[in-house]
Amino acid sequence: xxxxxxxxxxxxIYEALQRLKRQRIVPxxxxxxxxxxxxxxxxxxxxxxxxxxxxxSMKPLDFLCQPVSVIRDAEILAAEAFGAKHAFLMVxxxxxxxxxxxxxxxxxxDKIILPRNVHRSxxxxxxxxxxxxxxxxxxxxxxxxxPLGMSVEVLEKTIKENPDAKAVLVNNPTYYGIxxxxxxxxxxxxxxxxxxxxxxxHGTHFYFDDELPIAAMHAGADMAAVxxxxxxxxxxxxxxxxxxxxVSPGYVRQIINLTQTTSGSYLLLASLDIxxxxxxxxxxxxxxxxxxxxxxxxxxxxxxxxxYAYGREIINKDSVYDxxxxxxxxxxxxxxxxxxxxYDILRDEYDIQIEFGDLGNILAYLSIGDxxxxxxxxxxxxxxxxxxxxxxxxGVFFHEYIPPIVAVxxxxxxxxxxxxxxxxKSVGRICSEFxxxxxxxxxxxxxxxxxxxxxxxxxxxAKEKGCSMSGPEDADLATLNVMKGV
Amino acid sequence: xELWFSELHADSVKLSIRVDRQVASINSDYQRIDIFDSxxxxxxxxxxxxxxxxxxxxxxxxxxxxxxPMAVHPSIKNVLVIGGGDGGAVRELLKYDSVENVDLVxxxxxxxxxxxxxxxxxxxxxxxxxxxxxxxxGIRYIRNKRDTYDLIIVDSTDPFGPGEGLFTRExxxxxxxALKEDGILVNQHESPFYDNDREACKRMHRxxxxxxxxxxxxxxxxxxxxxxHWLFGFASKKYHPIKDIREDxxxxxxxxxxxxxxxxxxxxxxxxKYVEELLKDVEKE
Numbered sequence: 001x002x003x004x005x006x007x008x009x010x011x012x013i014y015e016a017l018q019r020l021k022r023q024r025i026v027p028x029x030x031x032x033x034x035x036x037x038x039x040x041x042x043x044x045x046x047x048x049x050x051x052x053x054x055x056x057s058m059k060p061l062d063f064l065c066q067p068v069s070v071i072r073d074a075e076i077l078a079a080e081a082f083g084a085k086h087a088f089l090m091v092x093x094x095x096x097x098x099x100x101x102x103x104x105x106x107x108x109x110d111k112i113i114l115p116r117n118v119h120r121s122x123x124x125x126x127x128x129x130x131x132x133x134x135x136x137x138x139x140x141x142x143x144x145x146x147p148l149g150m151s152v153e154v155l156e157k158t159i160k161e162n163p164d165a166k167a168v169l170v171n172n173p174t175y176y177g178i179x180x181x182x183x184x185x186x187x188x189x190x191x192x193x194x195x196x197x198x199x200x201x202h203g204t205h206f207y208f209d210d211e212l213p214i215a216a217m218h219a220g221a222d223m224a225a226v227x228x229x230x231x232x233x234x235x236x237x238x239x240x241x242x243x244x245x246x247v248s249p250g251y252v253r254q255i256i257n258l259t260q261t262t263s264g265s266y267l268l269l270a271s272l273d274i275x276x277x278x279x280x281x282x283x284x285x286x287x288x289x290x291x292x293x294x295x296x297x298x299x300x301x302x303x304x305x306x307x308y309a310y311g312r313e314i315i316n317k318d319s320v321y322d323x324x325x326x327x328x329x330x331x332x333x334x335x336x337x338x339x340x341x342x343y344d345i346l347r348d349e350y351d352i353q354i355e356f357g358d359l360g361n362i363l364a365y366l367s368i369g370d371x372x373x374x375x376x377x378x379x380x381x382x383x384x385x386x387x388x389x390x391x392x393x394x395g396v397f398f399h400e401y402i403p404p405i406v407a408v409x410x411x412x413x414x415x416x417x418x419x420x421x422x423x424x425k426s427v428g429r430i431c432s433e434f435x436x437x438x439x440x441x442x443x444x445x446x447x448x449x450x451x452x453x454x455x456x457x458x459x460x461x462a463k464e465k466g467c468s469m470s471g472p473e474d475a476d477l478a479t480l481n482v483m484k485g486v
Numbered sequence: 487x488e489l490w491f492s493e494l495h496a497d498s499v500k501l502s503i504r505v506d507r508q509v510a511s512i513n514s515d516y517q518r519i520d521i522f523d524s525x526x527x528x529x530x531x532x533x534x535x536x537x538x539x540x541x542x543x544x545x546x547x548x549x550x551x552x553x554x555p556m557a558v559h560p561s562i563k564n565v566l567v568i569g570g571g572d573g574g575a576v577r578e579l580l581k582y583d584s585v586e587n588v589d590l591v592x593x594x595x596x597x598x599x600x601x602x603x604x605x606x607x608x609x610x611x612x613x614x615x616x617x618x619x620x621x622x623x624g625i626r627y628i629r630n631k632r633d634t635y636d637l638i639i640v641d642s643t644d645p646f647g648p649g650e651g652l653f654t655r656e657x658x659x660x661x662x663x664a665l666k667e668d669g670i671l672v673n674q675h676e677s678p679f680y681d682n683d684r685e686a687c688k689r690m691h692r693x694x695x696x697x698x699x700x701x702x703x704x705x706x707x708x709x710x711x712x713x714x715h716w717l718f719g720f721a722s723k724k725y726h727p728i729k730d731i732r733e734d735x736x737x738x739x740x741x742x743x744x745x746x747x748x749x750x751x752x753x754x755x756x757x758x759k760y761v762e763e764l765l766k767d768v769e770k771e
Contacts, residue, residue, distance in 0.1 A: 304629075377654055380654075
């Protein structure tokens with residue numbers, strides 16, 4: 001299967017686009033802007049080079065739905081670079097990778113074990129396929145108020161209680177950079193005849209530097225959804241789905257083709273190709289540099305006072321099995337400011353945009369494209385904010401984990417007849433929508449879950465603490481949608 | 487031979503100087519450093535193709551950025567110069583016996599080396615024992631300093647490239663804490679004339695006005711800078727640049743200058759109407 005002419009120095013899709021340009025083919029096909037001529041404003045905005053590369057599938061460029069030439073070659077090279085059996089280039093964001101992964105592993109009624117702090121794309125996939133979630137408490141750090149990783153011990157217990165589950169899903173890492181013991185989780189899943197799926201939306205770089213936490217494919221996982229556009233440097237909305245030994249690539253292709261566009265963007269595909277080449281050739285140096293910058297920023301931020309930029313010291317070999325040191329997460333409450341306040345001040349007053357701020361933390365995303373001079377600005381701005389704030393320490397938002405009661409599958413609840421009831425009168429009913437709470441960024445309710453007194457108490461408490469709620473049809477959360485007649 | 491150095495002052499405006507010869511060209515970690523000789527302006531230094539100073543007109547810039555605060559504050563002993571690797575500001579500061587210490591923080595060590603080697607007319611006093619040179623980013627240096635300096639001079643390049651951080655709110659916020667309670671901050675303030683420069687000028691005035699009760703702007707005429715009309719900022723929590731000038735005292739010092747006089751000092755704060763208005767707009771926000 002391996003083609004000798006292929007090496008990581010090559011970028012087959014990119015090269016095919018270059019060849020196509022030289023051939024000066026006359027386009028009597030889509031897209032209708034015809035290399036930008038038909039839409040001068042588009043050309044003005046994106047540049048001629050960019051619009052001339054916005055072309056359609058054709059023989060010299062291969063077909064994304066059933067690749068046989070340059071896309072196939074690019075996928076072979078990506079699989080090799082990531083150490084997977086097969087790689088799929090994806091153009092619908094990592095949401096499409098996550099959903100294809102879930103839909104490939106599960107059918108209606110199958111059970112999947114997953115941490116409660118999964119990305120909502122996973123639960124949405126369950127709505128589509130009709131599988132049933134079994135949640136594991138991700139454990140919360142009492143000081144930082146952030147959800148952690150999946151404890152192997154807790155997983156073991158959950159597997160014993162659900163021996164019929166078909167798959168285990170793990171975040172590698174979480175948004176905050178927290179890693180679970182994915183190697184043991186893979187072993188445990190395989191021993192019990194389950195697949196191990198990894199959401200690696202925040203872990204592309206793990207594949208290219210062995211000093212970072214282990215990557216899912218290297219740990220033996222069966223599938224992994226990798227956000228190339230986050231730490232990998234490709235264009236937004238491009239992604240890669242990796243497949244290991246235990247899964248049929250042909251079946252995964254069929255699943256992808258259920259929902260994937262038949263007009264995949266060559267800008268996205270070429271960006272994946274070039275980003276893969278860059279990572280394969282220079283990834284290690286790049287991420288060592290990012291790691292060094294993050295370490296430098298951590299020490300400088302911790303020297304300011306008030307802030308806590310956390311690193312490997314939070315590792316406890318259980319719910320924090322490992323930590324992604326390229327992430328720059330900073331606990332802000334001891335400065336007297338909530339993370340979300342620091343986030344807003346940085347943007348509004350210092351022209352600095354960071355990735356997010358929650359109640360207690362901010363996350364600055366460092367990557368391939370960063371330089372020290374901008375890092376100095378960030379650190380100096382944090383220093384200035386701290387000295388101007390001079391407020392009192394704020395208490396952290398912390399609430400005991402409430403194990404969700406999954407009454408019916410998310411699919412059944414989502415498609416059922418529903419009615420809106422007042423929050424106070426919803427106890428005992430089955431919720432048919434999402435209620436997400438930021439922080440800590442985990443669902444309070446998902447479709448199909450029983451509304452209990454403790455859930456309502458949590459909602460009231462979180463609202464009072466200033467957490468923001470998203471998901472429900474009634475944004476003020478005065479009412480909740482529940483299944484009718486159940 | 488027709489060899490010309492050209493710099494765009496706006497998208498459709500440029501200034502060209504006939505070059506006699508190129509003296510040096512260095513690629514540092516941060517920028518490209520070039521030094522040329524010319525008939526009209528003598529030796530001149532450019533960074534990434536932007537004019538920094540010429541032998542002929544540098545006195546205007548360096549005298550105005552130093553003597554204005556020196557004639558106001560009665561006892562400046564400890565001075566910080568950020569940027570200014572050419573040494574021109576330091577040269578002027580060392581004319582005062584009362585100055586005990588000058589810390590020079592320049593991000594690019596190769597600028598200092600090149601100036602020491604090829605531009606002795608500005609860099610000639612960088613080896614003075616009162617001068618300490620720190621090769622690091624000014625925005626980092628200033629971050630953890632408290633109540634340290636009587637005077638901070640921000641002798642920055644442009645709001646893009648390695649000097650970018652010196653045009654930000656975080657930088658001026660931290661400068662304010664590094665100054666003593668009665669300290670003065672003086673900065674290179676760009677030009678009010680061309681659109682892009684004007685935006686930088688307004689932004690800077692906004693950042694500085696947020697931290698200081700007294701934040702004024704003064705001007706000078708610098709032939710080789712875009713539009714030739716250049717501004718400087720003067721900020722303090724205590725001293726007013728005109729009301730608090732110690733005219734007689736300064737004149738008694740007998741410091742030799744070519745541009746600066748105490749009379750010009752006062753006049754420099756009277757600005758053209760359009761400049762006054764653009765600064766007022768910023769202050770209103």
